[in-house]
Amino acid sequence: MYKKLALLLLVLILTMPLFTGCGPKESEAIKIGLQGPMTGDYAYEGQGFEKAVRMLVNQTNEAGGLLGRQIELIIEDDAGDPAQSALVAQRLVDTKVAAVIGAYNSTATEPASEIYNEAGILHITPSSTATHLTDKGFKRFFRVCFLDDRQGLFAATFMNQVLGARNVGILHDNSTYAQGLAEHTKRYAEEQGLTVSYYDAINPDDQDFSPILTNIGAAGLDVVYFSGYHAQGGLLLKQSGDLGLNINWMMGNASNNPELIQIAGLQNAVGTYITTEPLPKDVDYPEARQFVADFEATYGQSPDSVWWMMAAEAFNVIRYAVEQTESTDSEVLANFLHNEAKDINGITGPILGWDEKGDRIGTIHLAYIIDAGGNFVVNPQQP
Amino acid sequence: MQFIQQLIQQLINGITIGAFYSLVALGYTMVYGVLKLINFAHGDMFMWGAYLGLTGFNVALAMVGQAGGWSILPIVIILMLTVALVGVLVERIAYRPLRSAGRLAPVISALGVAFILQSLARNVYGASYKTYPTGITPTGGLSLAGSARVSTMQIIVLITSFLLMGALYLFVQRTRIGTAMRAVSLDHDTSRLMGIDVNRIIAIVFLIGPGLGGVAGMIVALYYGSFDFTLGWSYGLKAFIAAILGGIGNIPGAMLGGMLLGIIETLGAGYLSPQWKDVIAYAILIIILIFRPTGLLGERVAEKV
Numbered sequence: 001m002y003k004k005l006a007l008l009l010l011v012l013i014l015t016m017p018l019f020t021g022c023g024p025k026e027s028e029a030i031k032i033g034l035q036g037p038m039t040g041d042y043a044y045e046g047q048g049f050e051k052a053v054r055m056l057v058n059q060t061n062e063a064g065g066l067l068g069r070q071i072e073l074i075i076e077d078d079a080g081d082p083a084q085s086a087l088v089a090q091r092l093v094d095t096k097v098a099a100v101i102g103a104y105n106s107t108a109t110e111p112a113s114e115i116y117n118e119a120g121i122l123h124i125t126p127s128s129t130a131t132h133l134t135d136k137g138f139k140r141f142f143r144v145c146f147l148d149d150r151q152g153l154f155a156a157t158f159m160n161q162v163l164g165a166r167n168v169g170i171l172h173d174n175s176t177y178a179q180g181l182a183e184h185t186k187r188y189a190e191e192q193g194l195t196v197s198y199y200d201a202i203n204p205d206d207q208d209f210s211p212i213l214t215n216i217g218a219a220g221l222d223v224v225y226f227s228g229y230h231a232q233g234g235l236l237l238k239q240s241g242d243l244g245l246n247i248n249w250m251m252g253n254a255s256n257n258p259e260l261i262q263i264a265g266l267q268n269a270v271g272t273y274i275t276t277e278p279l280p281k282d283v284d285y286p287e288a289r290q291f292v293a294d295f296e297a298t299y300g301q302s303p304d305s306v307w308w309m310m311a312a313e314a315f316n317v318i319r320y321a322v323e324q325t326e327s328t329d330s331e332v333l334a335n336f337l338h339n340e341a342k343d344i345n346g347i348t349g350p351i352l353g354w355d356e357k358g359d360r361i362g363t364i365h366l367a368y369i370i371d372a373g374g375n376f377v378v379n380p381q382q383p
Numbered sequence: 384m385q386f387i388q389q390l391i392q393q394l395i396n397g398i399t400i401g402a403f404y405s406l407v408a409l410g411y412t413m414v415y416g417v418l419k420l421i422n423f424a425h426g427d428m429f430m431w432g433a434y435l436g437l438t439g440f441n442v443a444l445a446m447v448g449q450a451g452g453w454s455i456l457p458i459v460i461i462l463m464l465t466v467a468l469v470g471v472l473v474e475r476i477a478y479r480p481l482r483s484a485g486r487l488a489p490v491i492s493a494l495g496v497a498f499i500l501q502s503l504a505r506n507v508y509g510a511s512y513k514t515y516p517t518g519i520t521p522t523g524g525l526s527l528a529g530s531a532r533v534s535t536m537q538i539i540v541l542i543t544s545f546l547l548m549g550a551l552y553l554f555v556q557r558t559r560i561g562t563a564m565r566a567v568s569l570d571h572d573t574s575r576l577m578g579i580d581v582n583r584i585i586a587i588v589f590l591i592g593p594g595l596g597g598v599a600g601m602i603v604a605l606y607y608g609s610f611d612f613t614l615g616w617s618y619g620l621k622a623f624i625a626a627i628l629g630g631i632g633n634i635p636g637a638m639l640g641g642m643l644l645g646i647i648e649t650l651g652a653g654y655l656s657p658q659w660k661d662v663i664a665y666a667i668l669i670i671i672l673i674f675r676p677t678g679l680l681g682e683r684v685a686e687k688v
Contacts, residue, residue: 041611043510174658202657205617207607210396211653211660218389218530231512231609238608243392244524244532262514263609 029072030065030328032057032318033092034311035085035102035112038077041204041231044259045104048308049126050075052291053101053315055298066322078108089115097121098328101314104307106130106177113141122330124317126310129253130180134357140334142358144313144348146277146365148177151253152184154365155225155275157383159250160192162367163273165222169198171212171236173228181227181252197221204232210239217245223273227252234263241268253277256368256376258304266374274368277306279376282366283348291347306348313347320344391531393653394646399537399606401645402544406599407622408629408637409551410592416568416632417588419486423493424473426619427500428466428593432600433610434508435462440516455519462601463594469500470593471586479582497615504612514609540606547595548638555634560587568632628668630681639679644668 034053036046057073060066074095076088085103089112092100099122103109109128116123117138125133125141129148134141159165168189172182179201186196198219202209213236216224224247226233233255240247241264251260253276261269280292280303291312295303303309321333321341337354344351352361367379407429414422439458447454477496481489524534555561566574567584575581603618604610621644629640647667651660671679 039505039510041613044512047510200656200658203661206657207603207610207614207617208396208400209657210399211393211649212657214389214392214396215653218385231611234512234609235607242522242524242534242536244526244534259512259514263512265517265608 029070030067030322031072031074031095031097032315033074033076033095033097033100033102035076035078035088035092035100035108036104036311037080037108038075040079040081041229042080042104044257045127045305045307046077046080048303048305049102049104049311051299052295052303052308052312055294056312056315056319059294060319066319067326067328076102078103078112080105080108082107082111085109086111086115088112093119093121098322099124099318099330099333101126101311101318103128105175106133106180107175109133110176113138117141120330122318122333124314126314127307128177130176131184132180134359138358139338140330142317142334142337142354143360144317144346144351145307145310145360146363147359148181149184149188150363151275151365152181152186153188154363154367154383155181155185155250155252156188156192156194158273158275158367159189159223159225160194161383162379162381163223163248163250165194167195167197167220167222169216169219169221169224170196171198171216171224171226171228172201173204173232174201175204175228177254178228178252182225185225185227198224202228202232202236204228207235208239209236210243213240213243213245213247216240216247217243221247223248223250225250225252226255228254230255230257230260231263234260234269237264237268237272241265249273250275253306253365256306258376261370261374269370269374270372272370273379274370274376275365276368277310277348277364278366278378279306279368280304280309282378283309285345285347285349287345287347288349309348313351316347317341317344317351385530388529388531389653391527393649395531395533395537396653397646397649398642399540399645400649401642402541403599403603403606403618403641404622404625404645405548405638405641406544406602407596407618408626408641409548409634410596411623411626412629412631412634412637413564413588413592415626416634417564417585418478418482418489420478420489421493421623422478422592423490423619423623424477424496424500425592425596426615426622427497427504428470428473428615429596429600429603429618430504430610430612430615431469431500432462432466432597433604433614434504434513434600434612435465435597436601436604437508437513437515440519444516449518459598459601462597466597466600467590467594470589470596473593474586474589479585497619501612501615508612510612512609512611513604515604520605520608536606540602543602544599547598551591551595552634554591560584564588624665624668627678628671630675630678633678633680636678636680643679 036049038046057071061070078085078088085108106128109125122140125143131149170182172178233251250273256274256276321336325332325336342353368376369379371377410425443454477492521535563579563584571581625640625644626637629636648660648664651663
């Protein structure tokens with residue numbers, strides 16, 4: 001008796017999706033994927049991505065959703081690792097997401113972009129700035145950040161015009177991103193007549209950089225530009241301080257993070273220049289101020305990393321494109337972004353549009369300096 | 384002159400790194416000595432030392448308002464005991480039941496423990512880089528021979544390491560328990576016939592090895608100022624190699640292997656490029672092992688039949 005009842009119940013449960021599943025497709029949630037490093041070296045950034053995007057998704061859903069449909073955010077952890085990135089990208093494709101935001105580092109974005117391209121899914125990276133990512137002719141791949149080579153140009157010009165440097169050193173960490181930025185900076189610096197007499201890479205798995213710092217300290221350089229990430233940037237600053245070296249440090253946007261100062265110790269970090277997109281608090285547009293205020297109200301902390309804001313911007317762009325085209329088809333959305341999207345009021349400033357490769361037009365880089373109080377302040381002189 | 388100064392500086396850098404490798408390598412070598420087991424979890428116990436130190440300093444800051452000076456002593460003692468206790472528990476739960484199960488099963492069990500300890504640290508403390516409170520470590524240093532410089536912290540690191548290693552060496556060579564350890568490392572059954580409680584000796588090894596490893600973790604974190612949950616993996620691997628280089632199972636060998644690896648790496652990074660230092664370090668390692676398969680100070684024992 002009970003067995004039969006149980007069987008009946010089982011059949012009912014199993015067939016349930018058949019009844020509910022035939023409703024109109026429009027009432028289903030729009031699935032948007034977010035992949036990023038929720039664990040590992042860059043977990044700080046990945047977890048910030050999640051906070052920023054989730055906040056906007058919740059806001060959109062509370063306001064009635066998108067095209068009358070709710071948005072379902074699906075988060076995958078790629079740990080910043082290319083192998084895991086390919087795995088989670090495939091998982092997102094299998095769950096039939098309409099669009100994907102991610103990944104954080106270029107090394108992880110690269111394999112994922114191949115998979116999304118294959119599947120024909122709109123893919124926007126908030127933060128991967130390696131130039132070659134958009135050289136593959138992927139029609140549905142976009143960035144809301146700006147390219148490495150523009151930051152390289154900015155860094156070279158800053159060293160030349162503002163710092164008056166003649167003899168410079170450049171150091172990267174062999175990651176796709178940092179090596180790209182280092183190469184562009186070297187090329188532009190040499191074009192501007194600077195001598196790059198020191199060019200080398202560290203191994204980011206190391207913790208002790210004193211051997212290479214000893215060499216850099218003895219090389220008599222006007223300024224050294226490190227294009228890698230803040231964990232190693234902080235250690236470089238700390239150890240050059242501990243070794244008693246007077247190195248004039250300048251770092252790229254991957255070191256643009258308050259943890260840099262924590263790791264380095266304030267006395268070692270003061271005076272370091274950082275080339276980067278503006279920090280969230282320095283972006284002076286109503287949309288930006290709104291985002292920062294909402295973030296603080298939701299999480300009780302300020303959005304410390306510009307990449308969190310870029311992740312929010314990626315979602316913002318997807319939302320805007322879906323609203324304008326009234327479609328969730330990746331092809332339609334991508335065509336819209338390529339051809340029609342111009343002068344969007346972005347969270348990170350006005351979006352002028354995208355070129356045919358999917359790169360955002362324009363640049364918003366600034367040079368910051370770490371002041372005596374441990375704050376990243378906009379350097380008074382800009383090129 | 385500039386060359387000499389730079390060389391001296393690089394040697395100081397290398398010896399400091401080497402001291403860390405040596406301290407961690409001791410744990411591998413002691414366990415291998417008595418159990419013929421490569422305890423892959425050792426690196427992660429070392430990593431837990433760094434995290435427990437962090438908690439200790441934060442508690443000290445909250446309770447007495449300062450974390451430097453003599454408050455380090457109770458922190459070190461509690462931390463050592465905690466990591467040692469974890470070591471003994473791991474041995475009891477994950478290794479002892481497998482002791483008669485051949486060589487492979489305990490190694491896999493050790494890897495499992497390593498992953499558990501690592502994930503546990505990530506979940507408890509979070510994935511981001513952790514930094515020790517500022518002002519614990521002394522700054523400043525001594526100038527030697529012009530631009531070469533040894534920092535106060537380096538001196539502390541080196542003195543502490545040599546004291547710990549020396550104490551361990553004397554303990555193993557001069558005490559009854561140490562003698563029993565050496566007996567157990569030769570043959571479990573014969574030691575048992577001689578009236579040695581083999582399980583107890585092994586437990587003591589798992590008390591001392593991880594205890595030392597825990598302190599090493601704290602010293603590394605103090606010296607570099609920042610770390611994350613992957614700390615154990617990178618140091619563990621290097622220290623394991625140092626232990627093999629010196630002759631695994633041999634305590635002075637672990638010290639020598641660690642120092643050599645640190646110095647070779649540093650010179651490779653300093654005089655060629657950091658990108659090549661691992662190539663150089665491991666090429667030298669392979670050459671040494673080809674000529675001395677049991678490591679520099681390893682005993683040439685005929686394979687037991």
